[in-house]
Amino acid sequence: MERKVKSLNCPLCGKAMEEGYVHSRKQILWSEDDKPRLFDFYDENLVTMPIRRANKVPGLRCKECKIALFEYE
Template sequence: MNDAVKCPECSNEVKQGYIFSPRRISWSESADSIFSDFGSEVLINDAFFKINKIPAYRCEKCNLVIFKYK
């Protein structure tokens, strides 16, 4: 059985790993630059003492990263 995960854009096999950041990762529906992320939807919160790692998949061909948040 082949359990390889494929990229939804190019069908290339993706690498499994983890995404992390010492700062929060937020979502916006606008491409406009902002001065502050106040009021934005936070997908991953700031790290306090220890940086949590979130399981993710990365396509090296498309530069697409897929992860579940919260």
């Protein structure tokens, strides 16, 4: 997947965020509330579960503020 956001300043401290990749061995799921879900019935599956390999998507992070942003299709 090609990177869409190449640079961004951290919304908390304003410094340039570091480019990298977010890796996961499972899917990355989204919900608009904080309620736990049974099984994998979430509002949206942002990054689908890969078969026999780890997922990776382009991202940016601020090490100091401990926040990360990642892209999905």
